[in-house]
Amino acid sequence: MTIRVAMLGCGTVGAQVVRLLTEQAGDLTARIGGEIELAGIAVRRPNRHPDIPAHLVTTDAAALVASDVDIVVEVIGGIEPARTLLTDALRAGKSVVTANKALLAEYAAELFAAADSSGADLYFEAAVAGAIPLLRPLRESLAGDRITRVMGIVNGTTNYILSAMDSSGAGYAETLDEASRLGYAEADPTADVDGYDAASKAAILASIAFHTRVTAADVYREGISAVTPADIAAAKALGRTIKLLAICERVDGSRTADGAEAVAVRVHPAMIPRSHPLAGVGGAFNAVFVEADAAGSLMFYGQGAGGAPTASAVLGDLVAVARNKVVGGRGPGESSYAALPVRPVSQVDTRYHVSLDVADRAGVLSAVASVFAEHDVSIAAVRQQGRSADASLVVVTHSAPDAALRSTVDKIAGLPVVHEVVSVMRVEGEEP
Amino acid sequence: MTIRVAMLGCGTVGAQVVRLLTEQAGDLTARIGGEIELAGIAVRRPNRHPDIPAHLVTTDAAALVASDVDIVVEVIGGIEPARTLLTDALRAGKSVVTANKALLAEYAAELFAAADSSGADLYFEAAVAGAIPLLRPLRESLAGDRITRVMGIVNGTTNYILSAMDSSGAGYAETLDEASRLGYAEADPTADVDGYDAASKAAILASIAFHTRVTAADVYREGISAVTPADIAAAKALGRTIKLLAICERVDGSRTADGAEAVAVRVHPAMIPRSHPLAGVGGAFNAVFVEADAAGSLMFYGQGAGGAPTASAVLGDLVAVARNKVVGGRGPGESSYAALPVRPVSQVDTRYHVSLDVADRAGVLSAVASVFAEHDVSIAAVRQQGRSADASLVVVTHSAPDAALRSTVDKIAGLPVVHEVVSVMRVEGEEP
Numbered sequence: 021m022t023i024r025v026a027m028l029g030c031g032t033v034g035a036q037v038v039r040l041l042t043e044q045a046g047d048l049t050a051r052i053g054g055e056i057e058l059a060g061i062a063v064r065r066p067n068r069h070p071d072i073p074a075h076l077v078t079t080d081a082a083a084l085v086a087s088d089v090d091i092v093v094e095v096i097g098g099i100e101p102a103r104t105l106l107t108d109a110l111r112a113g114k115s116v117v118t119a120n121k122a123l124l125a126e127y128a129a130e131l132f133a134a135a136d137s138s139g140a141d142l143y144f145e146a147a148v149a150g151a152i153p154l155l156r157p158l159r160e161s162l163a164g165d166r167i168t169r170v171m172g173i174v175n176g177t178t179n180y181i182l183s184a185m186d187s188s189g190a191g192y193a194e195t196l197d198e199a200s201r202l203g204y205a206e207a208d209p210t211a212d213v214d215g216y217d218a219a220s221k222a223a224i225l226a227s228i229a230f231h232t233r234v235t236a237a238d239v240y241r242e243g244i245s246a247v248t249p250a251d252i253a254a255a256k257a258l259g260r261t262i263k264l265l266a267i268c269e270r271v272d273g274s275r276t277a278d279g280a281e282a283v284a285v286r287v288h289p290a291m292i293p294r295s296h297p298l299a300g301v302g303g304a305f306n307a308v309f310v311e312a313d314a315a316g317s318l319m320f321y322g323q324g325a326g327g328a329p330t331a332s333a334v335l336g337d338l339v340a341v342a343r344n345k346v347v348g349g350r351g352p353g354e355s356s357y358a359a360l361p362v363r364p365v366s367q368v369d370t371r372y373h374v375s376l377d378v379a380d381r382a383g384v385l386s387a388v389a390s391v392f393a394e395h396d397v398s399i400a401a402v403r404q405q406g407r408s409a410d411a412s413l414v415v416v417t418h419s420a421p422d423a424a425l426r427s428t429v430d431k432i433a434g435l436p437v438v439h440e441v442v443s444v445m446r447v448e449g450e451e452p
Numbered sequence: 453m454t455i456r457v458a459m460l461g462c463g464t465v466g467a468q469v470v471r472l473l474t475e476q477a478g479d480l481t482a483r484i485g486g487e488i489e490l491a492g493i494a495v496r497r498p499n500r501h502p503d504i505p506a507h508l509v510t511t512d513a514a515a516l517v518a519s520d521v522d523i524v525v526e527v528i529g530g531i532e533p534a535r536t537l538l539t540d541a542l543r544a545g546k547s548v549v550t551a552n553k554a555l556l557a558e559y560a561a562e563l564f565a566a567a568d569s570s571g572a573d574l575y576f577e578a579a580v581a582g583a584i585p586l587l588r589p590l591r592e593s594l595a596g597d598r599i600t601r602v603m604g605i606v607n608g609t610t611n612y613i614l615s616a617m618d619s620s621g622a623g624y625a626e627t628l629d630e631a632s633r634l635g636y637a638e639a640d641p642t643a644d645v646d647g648y649d650a651a652s653k654a655a656i657l658a659s660i661a662f663h664t665r666v667t668a669a670d671v672y673r674e675g676i677s678a679v680t681p682a683d684i685a686a687a688k689a690l691g692r693t694i695k696l697l698a699i700c701e702r703v704d705g706s707r708t709a710d711g712a713e714a715v716a717v718r719v720h721p722a723m724i725p726r727s728h729p730l731a732g733v734g735g736a737f738n739a740v741f742v743e744a745d746a747a748g749s750l751m752f753y754g755q756g757a758g759g760a761p762t763a764s765a766v767l768g769d770l771v772a773v774a775r776n777k778v779v780g781g782r783g784p785g786e787s788s789y790a791a792l793p794v795r796p797v798s799q800v801d802t803r804y805h806v807s808l809d810v811a812d813r814a815g816v817l818s819a820v821a822s823v824f825a826e827h828d829v830s831i832a833a834v835r836q837q838g839r840s841a842d843a844s845l846v847v848v849t850h851s852a853p854d855a856a857l858r859s860t861v862d863k864i865a866g867l868p869v870v871h872e873v874v875s876v877m878r879v880e881g882e883e884p
Contacts, residue, residue, distance in 0.1 A: 165472075312764060332596060332747035
């Protein structure tokens with residue numbers, strides 16, 4: 021049996037997919053029980069791909085999708101034309117393997133509906149955390165468990181920048197410049213540094229982990245551009261480091277106003293203890309913690325981006341989808357039966373680290389502490405330092421609703437004894 | 453659609469499977485698209501399970517398997533009666549989910565043949581590394597990649613003992629006693645401490661990772677009973693720690709005598725750098741590193757044993773197998789097409805750490821070094837200490853065939869200038 025594959029796109033990832041399809045053809049045939057035949061590769065600028073056999077190259081992606089192919093592999097990225105091409109493919113019964121996180125984070129329901137209309141498969145392991153097998157474990161290995169939390173580092177660019185700021189003490193802007201120079205940041209780094217990329221991945225992870233629908237718009241998002249050397253220094257002083265985290269949580273019914281179970285999904289920088297396994301994840305690596313009722317804590321670690329690692333994930337999906345074509349059957353479809361509401365971040369329990377420059381006189385701590393008390397925020401630890409005109413006061417809170425923590429900080433900033441709010445950062449990875 | 457499940461065994465893991473099946477019945481039905489019905493539970497001593505509804509309990513496992521059930525879940529462990537029961541089930545077209553590592557490590561080919569004869573599924577995620585999704589990622593997520601190495605901590609008991617020896621400096625026997633007292637070691641700890649459990653898991657991992665057949669008998673095995681406080685101290689002095697590792701390697705054709713690609717699978721204690729991610733894996737946790745050509749390095753971490761974590765893995769398989777019954781299709785069968793020969797450990801390249809008590813006089817290093825040179829073993833680092841009658845000499849080698857390293861150590865032990873071979877330990881996790 022021969023399975024005809026259409027490739028849409030042939031950039032960094034696509035070129036590696038083509039290479040691996042060629043180099044490992046024999047192995048893939050044995051593993052699938054049928055032969056993969058590359059039917060065509062749709063690209064925008066054919067003259068940029070001199071190494072691809074000319075008869076495979078086309079600029080007409082729609083015609084390629086409509087032609088006699090069994091599987092469509094999409095590595096173009098972005099919403100259009102990918103959305104239309106893949107919806108058409110799925111409706112026509114052609115299974116899809118895609119690495120497109122933006123598309124999945126926004127239009128998963130539509131794509132799955134198209135897949136269901138024809139019984140086609142839709143796989144997208146490469147959309148989150150590159151080479152790390154993560155979506156398949158969440159969708160399949162943990163299908164008999166109740167996942168309560170997914171927390172991870174899912175964007176390499178921001179992780180590189182934060183790691184570099186931590187080592188050098190340098191500021192955000194100059195570190196970003198260096199990252200761009202070294203090729204760790206794109207020419208337009210917005211999607212990475214402002215957290216859009218991580219938010220798309222968080223939406224996909226939450227949807228799968230909690231069997232519900234979460235789109236990128238549901239994800240609370242803060243990027244790393246406001247992280248200062250003062251934040252980094254404050255973290256260091258407490259044995260912590262700052263990471264951009266994607267956090268997907270199940271919110272217990274007992275913790276919500278209406279008693280209904282819900283989910284909360286957020287992306288923001290946070291302090292984590294240096295002893296936390298995520299603290300050691302450097303550079304362009306990704307790592308994701310998963311907590312489930314029966315399984316306990318699990319961690320997945322590996323390369324989160326790059327041509328070959330992402331291609332490995334694409335090929336794994338391609339083998340699965342091709343096997344389904346050969347032996348019959350179908351991979352898991354959308355599982356959104358739980359239909360959980362999404363809580364805004366204001367209602368999510370979190371913890372804050374607040375570092376203040378305060379007047380060095382009696383009564384300051386009492387003034388500050390009373391603001392926390394007013395907002396029903398319990399203080400976990402306080403550290404006061406300095407014997408000059410200025411003193412520093414560091415407060416780490418216990419868990420409290422994010423809105424209460426914000427209001428507390430706003431009010432504290434206005435206290436006459438507080439000269440400056442030096443650093444405000446959420447704290448994750450431990451209860452003190 | 454109702455899927456009838458027979459449970460064989462109801463110990464620590466089985467009781468948790470029953471609990472989760474009951475507590476999560478609604479979720480499981482939604483995820484499967486059909487209802488799981490527990491048809492019966494075969495146990496040896498019915499009076500020990502007062503919490504199971506009496507009508508489900510039977511002592512006749514064979515009759516339960518032969519009855520009108522769709523899936524058999526086996527958590528008895530051991531070879532017989534599990535082997536006969538599961539072979540019968542598979543031949544009769546009943547899919548099997550098992551946590552039985554000993555059985556899979558020895559009779560995987562026979563079981564898969566039985567499954568193929570009827571088109572049934574055989575899943576066994578829980579057999580290796582408890583709750584950690586590992587076999588599914590290897591079998592499916594990395595199906596388009598070429599795995600070159602799998603190295604991990606897959607036995608919690610030995611990891612607990614080695615971690616405790618590392619912290620306390622105590623000897624093996626007393627640490628094992630304490631582990632037994634605390635419930636971390638079985639009454640008969642042989643399977644764990646002598647490496648049989650890890651060897652079974654290594655055989656399963658190697659078979660799947662390299663698409664070939666490896667049985668427990670093919671695995672070179674050393675347990676931890678010979679690890680001494682001197683070994684631990686020697687490791688510490690070099691910034692290393694000792695772990696019992698299961699290592700599955702692809703041996704490149706260029707490194708074998710006949711030019712044919714091969715695999716090598718071994719379980720033994722080894723020194724790894726304290727900075728290595730596996731070094732931080734403490735207590736009963738498991739962690740496995742996977743290296744693949746395209747994906748690069750991946751790590752999987754989580755609870756390697758225990759009722760609920762292992763039950764999570766069983767349930768994940770059960771959902772997959774039940775879905776296959778509902779939607780049609782079949783999971784991956786045995787993939788042993790590569791049929792790679794297994795190299796004995798003597799031909800595997802490894803590195804040694806050797807710590808010697810030597811006479812403190814000129815010419816000792818030269819005498820020792822010449823023995824290494826004779827065996828064509830290159831030295832990576834030497835450290836000499838002491839200004840008394842005895843001096844200590846520590847040698848860390850570069851990679852060399854294990855047989856050459858052994859012969860070198862044997863010959864060195866006989867040198868007149870060598871008073872004692874204090875510690876010999878393989879080194880993993882870095883090239884210096």
